[in-house]
Amino acid sequence: MFENLSERLSQSLKAIGGRGRLTEDNIKDTLREVRMALLEADVALPVVKTFMARVKERALGAEVNKSLTPGQVFIKIVQSELEAAMGEANQPLKLNVQPPAVILMAGLQGAGKTTSVGKLARHLREKHKKKVLVVSADVYRPAAIKQLETLAAEVEVEFFPSSTDEKPVAIANAAIAHAKKKFIDVVLVDTAGRQAIDEAMMAEIKALHEAINPVETLFVVDAMTGQDAANTAKAFSEALPLTGVILTKTDGDARGGAALSIRHITGQPIKFLGVGEKNDALEPFHPERVASRILGMGDVLSLIDDLEQKVDKEKAEKVARKVMKEGKFDLADFRDQLAQMRDMGGMMGLMDKLPGMGNMKEQVKGQMDDRTTLRMEAIINSMTPRERQFPDLIKGSRKRRIAAGSGTQVQDVNKLLKQFLQMQKMMKKMKGGGMAKMMRAMGGMGGGMGGKLPPGMFPKR
Template sequence: MAFEGLADRLQGTLQRIRGKGKVTEADVNEMMREVRLALLEADVNFKVVKSFIKNVKERAIGQEVFQSLTPGQQVIKVVHEELKTLMGGEQSKIAVSNRPPTVIMMVGLQGAGKTTTTGKLANHLRKKHNRRPLLVAADIYRPAAIDQLQTLGKQLSLPVFSLGDQVSPVEIAKQALERAKEEHHDYVLIDTAGRLHIDEDLMKELQDIKELSNPNEIFLVVDAMTGQDAVNVAESFNEQLELTGVVLTKLDGDTRGGAALSIKSVTDTPIKFVGMGEKMDALEPFHPERMASRILGMGDVLTLIEKAQASVDEEKAKELEQKMRTMSFTFDDFLDQLGQVRSMGPLEDLIGMLPGANKMKGLKNVNIDEKQISHVEAIIQSMTKEEKQHPEMINGSRKKRIAKGSGTSVQEVNRLLKQFEDMKKMMKQMTSMSKGKGKKKGGFNLPFM
């Protein structure tokens, strides 16, 4: 989980002063020592750490804190604001051309996930912004790079422009731009060549493509899990190409977070997107304020709501609400809801977005077994249509058949049937309590969460 180690350390340090009626300079100094260690352990650039500690300390021993009625909370507010500033302050959006197409050059070293990220970004532009992107295969050196992009294009039903591996990348970019204008594509994403390391030939080629295509954005794709190496790579590319944005891949697997906290300060290049998984929709715009809140255990409700709105079918939600009110909720409905929630991402990450989840009893070290959820799905899918509609008819012999068909045990089948019955009783109580009360607009129901 992103920033897990850093989040634990910072939250533990800040918790000690949270409720203090009076905060002394000694309290601030002790806290800053802990914060400094936490940031260095998270592989944050030492110059960035030094500057961050200086800024927080100056504000934390100033009038805005010491003259406050809740100085402990004010210090936390200062840390939150400085973390947000460290990561760029505000969300940095794509610079859109006044005369389409908007051209985005994707650059980076081999192994960072550049080609996959190019596909993910095109998918994001189409799904979230209703755009018509054209993918351009300009990496003619890496074996199968062109094939990989074409496979992604087919998977996403997006066009890919390619002239094979015998034409120069500059010529490919030139003809791709002409094609984009002819076919009225509003975005062109150029997947350029990478190397295992930075060299003169690579940079010369990228500069030539830049000169010809005059891109609106140059995005560097870097692996967040490489920590300070990612920052060093960003610095080198920025010197040569004047980057406009960074895309951090594998942030979901980076428990430290050093790259995300260092890149903006070191290169003055904003993080535009972050990769949060392997699926083609696992690319998110980067919000510094939301990330700062998650690091400090304040949750990220806005992202959670956005994920829910993207995953939950509004018509189905209304239909489900009606079924809950009339107690006609079935295992088919349950399976449908389970699928919608799973499409929002790993459940551990969703729980981490809840404010204060780190302090909830039983949730701090929760380890949600995705296999267990697959077992539930398999059990339901092994039921007949009648059994899903009327689970009360499932007797001993039916349970044995369902267990065998789903590769589970009769005990697991019994447990699911009991949980389903308990959930229906809970729904009945909830709907009877809400009778006569005003109906919430735009809500959605996830009854088993």
């Protein structure tokens, strides 16, 4: 998400970063570039106008002129205004109420609402240790009820059955009564997808809201519809007292216009981002972290969150002990590293969150994307356990067998073995705590890589 905007803004702000003094003349071109970058990202025009006016006012004010590094202060102003446009800080769900806390989910057809109910249920169970019940009040699509039942089983939360011959209000009330008896903490109520122009459907969800009085009414909207997402959210917010937004499919949206427009147009915060298809692909929305990523400054806090949640600590410690004690690192370990990296959003996702890596993304793109890592995993899976342990055994006929078994070419097997050899050499240098040696071998990565990748890590295809 935000790739296009990030690239344009980084280019625009690069020229002004070293300025010793800012004047209306020398920031004019940069402001125009920033404005164009926002419009191309499909940010709503009223948001762009407000944003640009505030940036210009602050840039020509005392806070810049008194600074020793005005260019850098200008970049900080852009960052803080991006944060302000998106809501400044994460807005958590209001769960400190008499149980059960009822959360109503509303949204358009196809926005990913039912999937988001499953993801949110898992988030509440795992991160907040809540006992969750999900129920579908979508009486128009039997498949929606079945889908939610399947999701509930996957994310290990309770499902309250419903059918198409019941009324939405009756379904929701029965689910809440059941939750009270079972001492359930949170009830998530899924609703039918509806268009804002459909008066009968909007009247139905208003009646449902009035009957169950939820503590949160979340609007689920597809990020890929750009500023239309913000306009649709506004239409819903006029009909329902929304408390927040879940922005879905952000992994497929390179522009980011919806994220920058929704808060301004609806007055409601984005609370979560849907960042993929898996049922754990839901992230709390942190405007300050997102602003930092847009400007290519990385997002170390989100990276730490990912490491905490998605890395198998026992497996990682086992590999670390093996490497530190014996200097051993085999292809099975390499496969596990690739799988864990993919779970954390892949190489491109990691680079988004690492400061100063923006310029290196093009160098890596297409060389270590998800398709590449999946192909590499397939190659390793086609090997015998002995081959994974002793890669030197893999010669001509074995390479042909492995390539055929993984649906790849012999040259792909050769490339993987070359990459693994480079990784293995680095790991051997860690034996006995030789981290300093390893850093030197990686071209001084410890003191800043200066835009260079470890030698041979990402050979050109």
